[in-house]
Amino acid sequence: MTQTDLLIIGAGPAGCSAAVYAARSGVKTVIAGGAMPGGQLLQTNDIENYAGFINPVPGYELMDNMHKQCKRLGVEITSDEIIKLEGDKPPFTLTAAGGKQYQALAVIIAAGAGARWLGVKGEENLKGHGVSACATCDGFFFKGKEVMVVGGGNTAFEDALFLSQICPKVTLVHRREGFRADAVTVEKVKNTPNISMMLNCVVEEVLGEQTVTGAVLRNVVSQETAQVPCAGIFVAVGAVPQTAWLQGSGVELDPSGLVKVDAHQRTNIDGIFAAGDCTESEFRQAVVAAGSGAKAGICAASFVNLHR
Numbered sequence: 123m124t125q126t127d128l129l130i131i132g133a134g135p136a137g138c139s140a141a142v143y144a145a146r147s148g149v150k151t152v153i154a155g156g157a158m159p160g161g162q163l164l165q166t167n168d169i170e171n172y173a174g175f176i177n178p179v180p181g182y183e184l185m186d187n188m189h190k191q192c193k194r195l196g197v198e199i200t201s202d203e204i205i206k207l208e209g210d211k212p213p214f215t216l217t218a219a220g221g222k223q224y225q226a227l228a229v230i231i232a233a234g235a236g237a238r239w240l241g242v243k244g245e246e247n248l249k250g251h252g253v254s255a256c257a258t259c260d261g262f263f264f265k266g267k268e269v270m271v272v273g274g275g276n277t278a279f280e281d282a283l284f285l286s287q288i289c290p291k292v293t294l295v296h297r298r299e300g301f302r303a304d305a306v307t308v309e310k311v312k313n314t315p316n317i318s319m320m321l322n323c324v325v326e327e328v329l330g331e332q333t334v335t336g337a338v339l340r341n342v343v344s345q346e347t348a349q350v351p352c353a354g355i356f357v358a359v360g361a362v363p364q365t366a367w368l369q370g371s372g373v374e375l376d377p378s379g380l381v382k383v384d385a386h387q388r389t390n391i392d393g394i395f396a397a398g399d400c401t402e403s404e405f406r407q408a409v410v411a412a413g414s415g416a417k418a419g420i421c422a423a424s425f426v427n428l429h430r
């Protein structure tokens with residue numbers, strides 16, 4: 123059993139930022155980083171919107187810097203995947219895949235989220251080669267090219283608006299006629315001349331060998347299919363918080379699996395905090411994750427200092 127003051131689950135921007143604040147408060151901190159220490163940013167080449175970098179920074183470099191910063195401050199980073207969290211007061215017991223156990227006075231859940239994908243033919247092979255789940259991040263690479271956005275919520279509509287500023291044509295594909303996006307955003311999209319909508323349509327297949335060349339769409343009413351050319355497909359059909367392992371732990375999740383937190387990143391269990399994309403339905407960005415991680419780190423450190 124490894125004893126520590128604070129165990130952070132997740133080594134993405136939220137977990138690393140939390141660790142920096144906790145370690146600098148004199149709290150012994152371990153990060154269990156799971157299968158992808160570094161988190162989602164490892165999937166992207168150029169990050170241009172993280173404050174403090176004059177030029178775009180590769181995702182792996184930004185995360186490598188964060189890990190080195192944590193280590194310099196004495197934080198231990200492991201690749202343990204936590205599968206169980208037990209206890210309703212400190213110390214909490216955490217079990218990793220393989221059986222290793224931790225005991226911690228406080229816990230921060232910073233397990234992030236993964237994109238919800240379409241699950242259609244061609245999609246998996248062309249991820250990173252025209253198929254993306256982040257228009258804010260990857261849209262710039264499609265400047266001057268025709269693109270498609272799939273989804274009917276605010277993310278899809280905002281992605282379409284964002285892309286319409288840099289792409290000559292944006293096709294918004296949605297499986298219904300009604301939208302979850304708010305009326306104001308829908309109106310803006312409708313008034314943007316280079317965005318066209320294909321409603322009652324689903325993507326049947328992503329086309330392309332090395333890069334995306336288009337998609338096969340099926341109209342769910344008429345059942346007719348059509349090939350629509352495009353260089354990029356932005357999937358915005360939701361995100362999946364990586365919190366399934368918390369079922370049964372007593373930590374409260376919302377119906378979509380997000381960890382419920384208050385303004386101090388506290389969960390319903392005293393001593394368990396959460397931050398980053400696993401708590402965030404709207405602003406899934408690295409700088410936001412780092413910000414909520416900082417809050418969790420500060421609050422968890424205060425909690426530890428009161429309880430040891």
Ligand SMILES: Cc1cc2nc3c(=O)[nH]c(=O)nc-3n(C[C@H](O)[C@H](O)[C@H](O)COP(=O)(O)OP(=O)(O)OC[C@H]3O[C@@H](n4cnc5c(N)ncnc54)[C@H](O)[C@@H]3O)c2cc1C
Nearest residue numbers: 132133134135136156158161162204234259398399407408
């Ligand atoms: C392709 C792509 C490009 C992006 N580009 C940008 C961009 O340019 N700018 C920007 O601001 N944002 C970008 N984002 C969004 C950004 O990556 C996320 O908002 C940010 O990474 C969230 O940070 P996080 O720490 O909450 O979670 P994540 O980065 O998802 O990290 C989660 C961490 O938790 C770990 N983990 C999960 N479950 C467990 C477990 N059970 N046990 C142990 N560890 C676990 C994972 O291994 C990982 O280390 C992009 C996202 C994607 C997918």
